[in-house]
Amino acid sequence: MDEYDELFEIEDKFEDQFADELEVLAAMEEDESFKPSKRQKRGQGDDISDIEHLLDEPTTPKTKRQRQEAGVAKRLFDPGQRKAPQQSYDITPPSSPEQYDLFDTARPVRSVMDISGLATIPETPSRAPTAAPPSQHVLKRPPLEGDYITVTDSSGNRVYLRQKEDAGTKVASSRIVPDSFGALGLLTVPIGVLREQEIKRRHDQLVEESERLTELLTGSVNDVIVEPESIEDLEDIEGQMSRLWVDRFSPRHYTELLSDDFTNRCLLKWLKLWDGVVFGRERKSHPARFDRQAAGQNTSKPNHTNQNPNRFKTKVEMTEEILEAELDQYKRPKFKVALLSGPPGLGKTTLAHIIAKQAGYNVVEINASDDRSAEVFQKRIDTATQMKSVLGVNEKPNCLIIDEIDGAPTAAINILLAALNRKDGHSGEATETMKKKKKKESILLRPIICICNDLYVPALRPLRQQAFLLTFPQTQPSRLSQRLTEISLLHGMKADTGALMSLCEKTDNDIRACINTLQFLYGRGLKQVDVRTIQSVSVGQKDQNKGLFHLWQEIFQLPRTKRKRIGEGFEEAPGSGSGSQRFHHVFHLASSSGEYEKVSQGLYDNYLSMRIRDPNLQSVCEALEWLSFSDRLNQEILHCQNFSLMRYLPFLSVTFHFLFAHTHVPRITYPHSQHEAFSRLNSSRNALSTMLSDIPACIRTRTSQQILALDMLPLLLDILCPKLRPVNPQLFSSREKEQMHELVDTMLAYNLSYRQDRTPEGQYTYILEPRVEEVVRYPSLPPRRQLTYQAKQTISREMEQEKMRRAEQLILQRNPAGTLIQKQEEKKNRGSKLTSNHQQRLENIVKQTTVEARPEVDFFGRAITPKPRREQLSSDRGEKCPSLLMGKAVGNSDVWFRFNEGMSNAVRRNVYIRELL
């Protein structure tokens, strides 16, 4: 039977996956076993029994089922020990396991199936309480004498069962009765048949259980239940009506949680990983458990050790794998922080609290209402993680829950990170870490759970990488509505499922909002809740921002055709249905978003790419009419501060919805166009104003930006591109020279110049500066005639010269006296020095030819050091006469030549631009 195989599969995984959960359930089971007595007492003593009676009825069946399930779960661990805690409070090792063993030996097929029974086998020899009896039957080696059966479990361990002795003991317990009765002839059915029946019964029972287990797996494990006890508690404590229902009906136990099972399980599992370090011996992760089984520890909780080692690698969830795989040197899990994220009202905080409590921690919470400055945060983290309460009942280790962490300042989060990454110098053994703990800077040894709504807040970025991330999915509406039904029943409200479902939908499955709405309705004296009231009530709707894209989508998309209808007019999507409903829906969305400017931009950018149905463009015209209307409204609002007009703005979205909404999914792009246009307009304005700013005043008064852009520039740029012959400007004709001069003049007058630039390809180009060309040229038009590179080069050179010329002229104009003096001085100098150019040259030549032997005279006739200079001077005087004589001799003749011997006798002189030009 493949059913069987499936069953095993599931069971195997189940053990792996749900170990923690099961443990919690078991713990609850134990609790519960105490409770009935309590309850009985109360039930007798309380006078509110009528209410209780009313409450109990619908809920009791469920609790029963729950208990059964729990029982099943527990039985799976160790069927033998199951009954013990339930029936009697003292846990004694039962005598029954032997029986199982016997059956196993008799029917090997069943032994495979009965995992829990078999699982005890390999361990039993080493186990203290149960070890004694089975050790006689189960042997690791084949017994020397007597018959035996070999049994191999799925992990490959082979044990040998002594057949004879087994039979003996079995007989000893069961035969005594049949023997005696048999002798008396009271046993009508032979023992063999009885045995068969017994086996069959057990088998059936097991199958049934396992079936229920699968149910439990697939269905809702933590199905809504309202514990009668808890209700009683509530009634006891009773601030009665003053308390919010949300608080009163908040889940007390793991099983009552409404949130997604997988999320719950993951968090629980993660928390359990800390057991090793927090509770020391108690619990470790799966691989660790493997070892321990061999070592034979953990005597206190035998049901854990009973668990099968994970023989098959589960592929279920990567997160789980990660969770199980790694423990660091301090036996802490790899991720020291769990980060829960999700929209409000799904029960994140509740989950964290309950799981922490359930795992045996004392919960310390920090939330947004506390001071979260860096110092305080540091202090609180330290207190929570390093210390432990010694007084009072709750002598438990702390578990820090940081709620609403997305609102915390970055500094605080950094402190948290620092706390996470604290390290000890040595590799930590348990004793060493204990020592370290006393130091101020010790490693983090307590779990921290962080809760946030928005996972992608910038401040959380570093934390995200180091945290075990858990995103909360939406609560299942079915489960939520079930819980709501119970709550309403408790208070005598009539609510059909349909109404509650629509409530769930309205609030986006926000548990808190649902219950609050319900209480609100109850408070108004409503005893009956139907769809209509739910829909008419405006409570429970969150005013939360859904984002612009969502809004645009809602506007441009018709709601999908009505969903399945359960009741009359029930389950309509909020935006569907009649026109007025859609109207109100879109209107509500648009007015709650508030960003009218952006919204209308998005509408404007996208509406033309929608499928427009009418060919006559009527809807487009109307849409534009509305856009221009809203533009005028905006202008009025901003200009006159008339903010009462703001209320008319969201109607634009409504109009667009009715004009353009289509069933197709719209492809919406973010509106960039206006911003882009604005920035480009700015850049071209800047270009114009830089150009204007340096235009000479006489022209400046006649121009403005507008005139420049419209009339002047386009033609001016044409004027600036004359046809120039590609020759050296020196070779230009006078006409061409004049033209060039005018061109340069114009460019200077309008503050334009060519700037050499290098293109990415490595070519050099000259571009007009300021970049007014971009203001004038349009992309699709044919390019205007451009000057060649050479021409531009020439022009820019000419411009530079012209600029210098003008600058010098300006200087001359400013202080004509100073320059005159300078000139005169220059003239004097020249006059005093020499009369003519060639004579000067000649003299030099003469000097050099005559006084060639002179050492250490540099090029200008000056010596390098002062000392030789004097010598030089003296030598100058000394040899002047002959040289001059010779010079005269040379200079007097009209014809002379000079031989240049590979050296230039350049002379430093002041040269002015005007002399060169």
Added chain:
Amino acid sequence: MSLWVDKYRPTSLSKLDYHKEQAAQLRNLVQCGDFPHLLVYGPSGGGKKSRIMCLLRELYGAGVEKLRMEHQTLVAPSKKKIEINTIASNYHLEVNARQGGRSVLFHLLFHCFTSYFIFFFIASHLISSSFSLLHILFHLLFHCFTYFVSTVMLETRTRVVIQELIKTVAQSQQIQSSTQREFKVVLLTEVDRLTKDAQHALRRTMEKYTATCRLILCSTSTSKVIGPIRSRCLAIRVPLPSTEEVCSVLTAVCKKEGLLLPPELAKQISERSGRNLRKALLMCEACRVQQYPFSADQEIPVADWVIYLRETANAIVSQQSPQRLLEVRARLYELLTHCIPPDVIMKGLLTELLNNCDGQLKTEVAHLAAYYEHRLQLGNKAIYHLEAFVARFMAMYKKFMEDGLDGMMF
């Protein structure tokens, strides 16, 4: 000063080339001593500014024309520095208080020079606040003589600035009466860009301080100047020169340049330029750069945006669909980002579209354009209104064409 437009600009009333009667009247106006407020209006390129400058020269002498650039920084009360570029002559200074291209706040020009005159040029791009007003007012109070306030590109949104500024200018007593004129002249250009509020602020001021202050307002049309102001001013319309006048100016300029301009080309240029003299001169010079000697059928360069606008109009006429509207929108954006004012775009589109319309459609289209142009003035986002006009035209044109086709069928 090498562009012909600048080189051959007339500087005195007697040298003006056309509307000589008007020039004579202006001279009489100056000479008779009782100088009224003026509202000079007329289309762009008709010579308004030249005429005003000539008038000022007639009033104050040649010193008005010597200009130089200056840079100043003002510190606003909020400790914010405002960089101001100023144009100055011996007689006036033009301060350009635009804040480095950022959110344009002030174009406040002011100037003081010799002990005789203080000329104020206000070029303000005021949008909201007037925080540096106080500071400027202090300056104003310190040296008050004759003011010459010229608002270049006055787009002020704050009535307060205009009100306070002019009031202060006008209130201050003239200390020395030996100057040529006993009144101050305030020149406001582009009055049509003033908001209604600012204009209303102006009107009382004008009236109250007539004794000491004269205003010369300069705008392209009177339609955007509110009635009370119009009635307070002597309106002087400077019409565009006729085609012949443009031709004669062009030939005269070419003659001075030593060039020979064929009359056909001159006529063509003057037609193509739309009698805008500035444009005509620039075109003529561009022609000369392109080709000299001139030929009669030479190609005349036209500004790119005109061509682009024409193509846009053709695109509208050739197809009417949302997709085409999207393309047109992109082109409109392109035009807007090239600093073409939206009303110019609207006007250009209308003229191009009218060429493609039948007689009866023309009135409707013109009516549409007027309607949306008005919306444009009221609103802030030009693109909405332009596109609305285009869409409306498309719808109308399409319907018209389809009706026409139906008519053909029967």
